[in-house]
Amino acid sequence: MKRLSAGYRAFSLTTRVSLWIILLFAAAALFSPWLAPYPYERQNLPHRLEGWNRQHWMGYDELGRDILSRLLYGARVSLMVGVVVVVGSALLGTLVGAVSGYYRGWMDDVLMRVVDTLMAVPGILLAIAFVAFRGPGLTNLITALLLIGWVGYARLVRGEVLKVREFDFVQGVLASGASDRRVLWRHIFPNIVDPLVVQVSLGMAGAVMSEASLSFLGLGITPPTPSWGSMLNAARNHIFEAPHLTLFPGLAIMLLVLAFNFLGEGLRQLGNRPWGEHR
Amino acid sequence: MSIYLLRRLGLALVTLWGVVTFVFLLIHLIPGDPVESMLGEGARPDEIVAMRKSLGLDLSLSEQYRNYWSDLFRLELGTSFRTGETALKTLAQTYPATLQLTLCSMLLGIMIALPCGVLTARRQGSLFDSTVSLISLLGISVPHFVFGPLLIIALAIRWPLLPVSGMGRWTHLVLPAITLGTALAAVLTRMIRAAMISELARPYVVTAFAKGLKERRAIYLHALKNGLMPVVTILGLQFGGLLAGAIITETIFSWQGIGRLMIQSIQARDYPLIQGCILGISATYIVINLLTDLAYSLLDPRVRY
Numbered sequence: 001m002k003r004l005s006a007g008y009r010a011f012s013l014t015t016r017v018s019l020w021i022i023l024l025f026a027a028a029a030l031f032s033p034w035l036a037p038y039p040y041e042r043q044n045l046p047h048r049l050e051g052w053n054r055q056h057w058m059g060y061d062e063l064g065r066d067i068l069s070r071l072l073y074g075a076r077v078s079l080m081v082g083v084v085v086v087v088g089s090a091l092l093g094t095l096v097g098a099v100s101g102y103y104r105g106w107m108d109d110v111l112m113r114v115v116d117t118l119m120a121v122p123g124i125l126l127a128i129a130f131v132a133f134r135g136p137g138l139t140n141l142i143t144a145l146l147l148i149g150w151v152g153y154a155r156l157v158r159g160e161v162l163k164v165r166e167f168d169f170v171q172g173v174l175a176s177g178a179s180d181r182r183v184l185w186r187h188i189f190p191n192i193v194d195p196l197v198v199q200v201s202l203g204m205a206g207a208v209m210s211e212a213s214l215s216f217l218g219l220g221i222t223p224p225t226p227s228w229g230s231m232l233n234a235a236r237n238h239i240f241e242a243p244h245l246t247l248f249p250g251l252a253i254m255l256l257v258l259a260f261n262f263l264g265e266g267l268r269q270l271g272n273r274p275w276g277e278h279r
Numbered sequence: 280m281s282i283y284l285l286r287r288l289g290l291a292l293v294t295l296w297g298v299v300t301f302v303f304l305l306i307h308l309i310p311g312d313p314v315e316s317m318l319g320e321g322a323r324p325d326e327i328v329a330m331r332k333s334l335g336l337d338l339s340l341s342e343q344y345r346n347y348w349s350d351l352f353r354l355e356l357g358t359s360f361r362t363g364e365t366a367l368k369t370l371a372q373t374y375p376a377t378l379q380l381t382l383c384s385m386l387l388g389i390m391i392a393l394p395c396g397v398l399t400a401r402r403q404g405s406l407f408d409s410t411v412s413l414i415s416l417l418g419i420s421v422p423h424f425v426f427g428p429l430l431i432i433a434l435a436i437r438w439p440l441l442p443v444s445g446m447g448r449w450t451h452l453v454l455p456a457i458t459l460g461t462a463l464a465a466v467l468t469r470m471i472r473a474a475m476i477s478e479l480a481r482p483y484v485v486t487a488f489a490k491g492l493k494e495r496r497a498i499y500l501h502a503l504k505n506g507l508m509p510v511v512t513i514l515g516l517q518f519g520g521l522l523a524g525a526i527i528t529e530t531i532f533s534w535q536g537i538g539r540l541m542i543q544s545i546q547a548r549d550y551p552l553i554q555g556c557i558l559g560i561s562a563t564y565i566v567i568n569l570l571t572d573l574a575y576s577l578l579d580p581r582v583r584y
Contacts, residue, residue, distance in 0.1 A: 113293065120294040120564075121294065121297075121298055122519040122520065122523040122560070122564060124523045124526075125522070125523055125557060125561065128526065128541070128545075129301070129553070130305075130308065132305075132553055133305045133306070133308040133550070133553075134310065135309075135310060205420065209422050212422060212424070213527060217527065217530065217542055218542075218545075218546065232424055232428070236428065236531070239428055239432060239443075243436070246425075246429070246432065247429075247432075257421075258420035261416055262416065
């Protein structure tokens, strides 16, 4: 707790603001059933495409549903997909990268060729291809994003492990007869957490964006579950008469992605400082 | 040099092989029986058998794989279910439009990013630097499918200066190119800035300043030439971002390129055409990256694999 608050105090203003924005979105996601003024699927066709009023702060969508309620539930989808994808990719990538960088040898060669190949193709294209054939839906969406997500973590962790394992203290622990597992997790891992945390924060931005992209293309979350991406897709047909359908989900995505990018950037700058300055 | 060349070519071939295998396997990712799902619910059994035979799906997986490769070498990518045209012909029709869009976007991106990146590197910590950094982080965070519609609302509906969507005159190209190009500029600016900062700290640049060269000459003649070297590679890598972005941008602006074709084919479950689009986009990306890496090694003989 003490270290946490010390870390928070070391944050710049923009990093703090981003952190609060993320927490705000997380709260919206967690408590959307209580926060949302209306059920997200309740239609009010006579009012379709109408702008805001006292009861409906962001107006109605193409089926007369309350946009604010749908945005709040959409936060749930975005963050849930983001967390699952990022945690899953980070775990898988860390495992692959750690094994690859620590043991080296033929396993490293094989794994890194796989990583190289996957990195040599635009990731989102593979995700689109996967979902196009598997069909849309939450499970396929998450699988597709995991499929392309772990690669970045694997390469990052491998590089860091390669570096840290040559440090004198690691060689010392190895010489004193510690097991590989102990050296990896107790001695090497704590030293690569910093760049990993930065990557996780930037990865959240990427995952939220990818989910929204796929849903925008009709390949992600299927209706009636609201997702910011699919809301924007539906809004396209009404861009002339009801631009607010585009505006609000667009702002939501922008704000959340921006906050994660700023947080990652702030954490990176913190990590770049000389040792001891922020501890 | 030649060993580097061979290794780089090898990597490209391995990647290409990986992509082709992935694309080949896609058809087997379809849940249930692919032929039944292609024909829909009301298909007669004899239709299913005929379709399976015509697609070669009645053979064993290894035979299918071998056939896929031999078709590929004869440039037979299959026939579109929807139009009956060969996939290759349809791809060839839409490919130039995508190339036009991505190249214009790249040009726009470089035109914005180059001066911004160099100037922010020169005046680190200034108001200009922090403003540009803020805007570029904003640019990275705004997805195409948010920025594109916002541009339409502002520049085509509110103030109707440009057409909303479609193709034809050059004005149709402006909004999609801005959508893609500014996003690229945001990424590029940050990278050019970082590259220039590390280059400006090199002893030879310090010497250039010390011997009294004008700032312009020192920066643009000496530092920029070397600082831009890594940017060449980045440009190649970013081309993938452009191609992926084109899928969404073309959909927004009804730009009939390979990206929009792919989305339309997905919606129509036109599997051969989807496979063709994925192959086309990936192959373009792999070739471009191969060429940039080779160009890079020609420009900088120190580069070794």
